[in-house]
Amino acid sequence: MTASVAPIPVQLTDVVKRYGRRTVLDGVSLEVTPGITGLVGPNGAGKSTLVRSILGLVRLAEGKARVFGHDPYRRPRRVRELVGVVPEDECSVPGLSGVEMVRYAARLSGLPATEALRRAHEVLDWCDAGQERYRPVETLSVGTRQKVSFAAAIVHDPPMVILDEPTNGLDPIERRAMLGRLTTLARSHGKTIFVSTHVLPDVQAICDRVIVLARGRVRLAGTIAELTRPPVPEHHLTGTGPLDRLAADLSTRGLPATVRVGETGPLIALASPQPDQLGLVWSAASSVGVAIRSFGPACRPLEQVFIESLRQAAQETAAPDQVLIESGGINAPA
Amino acid sequence: MPLHDVGYRSWKSHRCGPAATVWVIAVTGIRLAWESRWLRRLVFFAWSPALIFAASFFAFEQAVDEGRLSSLGEAAEHGRNLDGVGMLGTVLADALGGDPTDVDVESTRRLVWTRLLLAFMRAPQALLLAAVVGLVAPTLISRDLRAKAWLVYFTRPVGRREYILGKATILLLLVLAITMLPALALWLMGVLVSPSLSVALETWDLPLRIIVASLALAIPTVLLALAYSSLTAESRIASFAWFATWVALSIAHGALTTADMVARIRAEQAAVEQLTAADLADGHATTERPSRDFHRRTEPRPSAFQRQFRWLARAAGIDISHDRWAWVSPYHALGVMQAAIFGIDPRIRSWGPPAATLTVITIGSLLVLAWRVTAPARG
Numbered sequence: 001m002t003a004s005v006a007p008i009p010v011q012l013t014d015v016v017k018r019y020g021r022r023t024v025l026d027g028v029s030l031e032v033t034p035g036i037t038g039l040v041g042p043n044g045a046g047k048s049t050l051v052r053s054i055l056g057l058v059r060l061a062e063g064k065a066r067v068f069g070h071d072p073y074r075r076p077r078r079v080r081e082l083v084g085v086v087p088e089d090e091c092s093v094p095g096l097s098g099v100e101m102v103r104y105a106a107r108l109s110g111l112p113a114t115e116a117l118r119r120a121h122e123v124l125d126w127c128d129a130g131q132e133r134y135r136p137v138e139t140l141s142v143g144t145r146q147k148v149s150f151a152a153a154i155v156h157d158p159p160m161v162i163l164d165e166p167t168n169g170l171d172p173i174e175r176r177a178m179l180g181r182l183t184t185l186a187r188s189h190g191k192t193i194f195v196s197t198h199v200l201p202d203v204q205a206i207c208d209r210v211i212v213l214a215r216g217r218v219r220l221a222g223t224i225a226e227l228t229r230p231p232v233p234e235h236h237l238t239g240t241g242p243l244d245r246l247a248a249d250l251s252t253r254g255l256p257a258t259v260r261v262g263e264t265g266p267l268i269a270l271a272s273p274q275p276d277q278l279g280l281v282w283s284a285a286s287s288v289g290v291a292i293r294s295f296g297p298a299c300r301p302l303e304q305v306f307i308e309s310l311r312q313a314a315q316e317t318a319a320p321d322q323v324l325i326e327s328g329g330i331n332a333p334a
Numbered sequence: 335m336p337l338h339d340v341g342y343r344s345w346k347s348h349r350c351g352p353a354a355t356v357w358v359i360a361v362t363g364i365r366l367a368w369e370s371r372w373l374r375r376l377v378f379f380a381w382s383p384a385l386i387f388a389a390s391f392f393a394f395e396q397a398v399d400e401g402r403l404s405s406l407g408e409a410a411e412h413g414r415n416l417d418g419v420g421m422l423g424t425v426l427a428d429a430l431g432g433d434p435t436d437v438d439v440e441s442t443r444r445l446v447w448t449r450l451l452l453a454f455m456r457a458p459q460a461l462l463l464a465a466v467v468g469l470v471a472p473t474l475i476s477r478d479l480r481a482k483a484w485l486v487y488f489t490r491p492v493g494r495r496e497y498i499l500g501k502a503t504i505l506l507l508l509v510l511a512i513t514m515l516p517a518l519a520l521w522l523m524g525v526l527v528s529p530s531l532s533v534a535l536e537t538w539d540l541p542l543r544i545i546v547a548s549l550a551l552a553i554p555t556v557l558l559a560l561a562y563s564s565l566t567a568e569s570r571i572a573s574f575a576w577f578a579t580w581v582a583l584s585i586a587h588g589a590l591t592t593a594d595m596v597a598r599i600r601a602e603q604a605a606v607e608q609l610t611a612a613d614l615a616d617g618h619a620t621t622e623r624p625s626r627d628f629h630r631r632t633e634p635r636p637s638a639f640q641r642q643f644r645w646l647a648r649a650a651g652i653d654i655s656h657d658r659w660a661w662v663s664p665y666h667a668l669g670v671m672q673a674a675i676f677g678i679d680p681r682i683r684s685w686g687p688p689a690a691t692l693t694v695i696t697i698g699s700l701l702v703l704a705w706r707v708t709a710p711a712r713g
Contacts, residue, residue, distance in 0.1 A: 055488075055489060057488060057708070076491075076493065077352075077491040077493060078491075080489060080490050080491045080492075081349065081491045083489075085485075085489035087482075087485045087489065089482045089485065090482065091481065091482040091483055091484075091485040091486055092481060092483060092486065093362070093366070093478075093481070093483045093486060094366075094477060094481050094483070095366045095369065096362075096366070101486075104358070104362055104486070105486065105490065107350075107354075107355075107358040108355055108358060108359075108486070108487065108490045108491070108492050109349070109490050109491060110349030110350045110351070110354070110355070110491060111345075111347075111349065111350070112347075112348070112350060115345075115347065119345055122340060122343065123342070125340070126340075126341060126342050138481075152486075154342075156345070157344050157345040157346070181342075184342065185342065188342075189342060189344065
């Protein structure tokens with residue numbers, strides 16, 4: 001007896017999408033696996049088109065897209081039953097109240113009438129929509145509208161939820177609550193969450209994996225730990241006491257170390273020690289009188305990783321002469 | 335946290351199919367449209383012509399019951415108003431063919447009922463339909479485009495077909511509520527006030543004809559209105575286009591028909607002058623020059639009553655002279671089609687071109703809708 005393998009939520013292979021002569025997606029290959037995946041990229045990177053191709057709203061010029069094993073363009077109905085979407089744009093049916101809007105979404109997703117109303121109230125309760133749910137959607141605050149939109153996306157209990165800028169317009173408390181709900185859906189209910197956003201701290205806070213899209217291509221993809229790892233692996237140590245003496249002591253013991261100024265103050269950067277060298281660090285700190293506050297593998301801020309990948313993308317697509325000019329390789333023309 | 339917050343729970347159960355989706359879109363659309371006070375007034379007002387026509391049915395059946403159909407026919411011949419609006423008189427005068435003494439009740443009833451129903455659907459209801467559709471349809475898709483509500487539909491298991499069908503059903507239900515339902519009610523009332531319920535068997539085909547005629551009226555108009563709505567995010571523009579289509583093409587039809595009439599009169603005048611010239615050449619000289627309306631004197635002159643209600647006669651299918659420009663105007667094309675469906679003017683020469691026009695409108699509107707409704711989603 002063979003165990004059935006659950007299909008990968010989203011699998012894109014060499015996807016190309018053109019609008020006229022403009023290529024918006026240029027050979028995109030990626031996989032969205034269960035958990036929370038963040039899609040980041042500058043404006044015009046092709047994020048919305050990517051989401052539309054997952055939903056089967058656009059026809060691909062080349063490549064293959066599969067959502068839970070289904071071709072979204074050929075079987076859009078099946079795919080959209082399995083996916084809930086929170087669009088970036090405020091979209092609502094004018095005249096409906098919040099709860100009617102969620103109920104309408106449930107009915108459109110195939111829920112029977114009574115069940116749709118019950119489920120609408122249930123998810124609105126979970127989203128903490130309160131009595132605001134009875135007001136017409138067009139009169140709701142941005143935050144409440146976002147809650148209604150989120151509730152409408154999950155009311156039919158889809159195995160995958162796609163969110164476009166889910167924390168737009170939310171105050172810090174609501175933002176935390178929204179991120180908490182996404183985490184609950186992913187961790188406790190096994191949902192696949194695909195978040196397209198510009199807010200990198202949100203991505204760093206909740207995402208398991210990140211995909212950086214720029215100029216229609218996937219520039220980076222991997223876990224947060226993989227992406228933020230520096231090119232040369234090193235450890236950072238922070239503490240109180242004579243850090244310069246500790247760095248010198250470690251260097252003499254065969255662990256090259258330098259003192260730098262980090263975001264939170266001075267720190268010691270040292271080449272990643274082998275497991276048997278860890279005790280050495282603690283004994284050296286003890287001998288020079290440094291109290292260690294933190295010690296662990298160094299990671300770069302996600303923002304830095306993101307900007308570097310965009311810079312690289314710009315250099316790849318720019319003309320060779322322009323790259324040389326921008327990098328100072330030749331004199332710029334007057 | 336509210337006490338009733340049970341957290342997020344999974345949901346697994348049977349899902350409804352596409353037909354339920356169409357119905358949900360339709361019902362929600364009607365509920366939202368019904369919030370308009372003007373629509374409510376218009377729909378209630380749309381039933382008032384049925385009361386007037388009910389008077390005609392009642393007057394006719396009363397005359398049949400009392401055995402005074404002949405005298406009613408004579409009264410109609412003399413131009414007496416029999417039902418308050420002159421409709422019954424106009425229809426009867428034609429149906430009895432000037433010989434009210436020899437009356438076959440059954441065939442007269444069929445003729446009178448058919449013409450009354452056609453007049454009802456063509457004169458007041460077709461115009462009210464234009465008003466109701468013009469009030470509701472322009473917002474149906476354009477508002478979705480403006481409020482980006484298309485995302486609500488096309489990010490869910492709703493296809494183009496269900497969306498268009500759902501929106502069309504909103505209008506179809508409203509249109510049928512103001513055309514088909516009152517017409518069926520009129521037929522039912524006619525049966526109930528007739529001397530015998532066997533009249534229902536004699537006229538069994540009329541309800542079917544009413545349904546077909548209502549659908550023929552509703553389908554092209556509804557699709558055209560939706561196509562206009564899908565072409566713009568501004569419902570005012572769609573409204574203007576809708577009413578402009580009806581008015582402008584009716585004016586065009588009137589202009590072409592008038593031009594035809596003028597050409598015919600001139601041709602007749604020319605023929606008379608040629609005859610006169612030939613007579614002169616043959617030596618049968620006459621000093622009297624034929625008057626401009628010479629040709630008219632050769633035709634029986636309609637009575638003052640008939641002239642007064644000529645538009646009713648036309649609407650009731652009494653005047654079935656070939657309208658070769660009917661295909662130009664949706665209103666006239668629909669009228670000719672309905673006359674054919676009611677069996678009053680089944681000549682293919684009459685209904686062929688209007689049927690072609692309505693088919694083109696229907697197919698063209700469907701193509702526009704299919705192209706436009708997912709256009710924003712395609713980017």
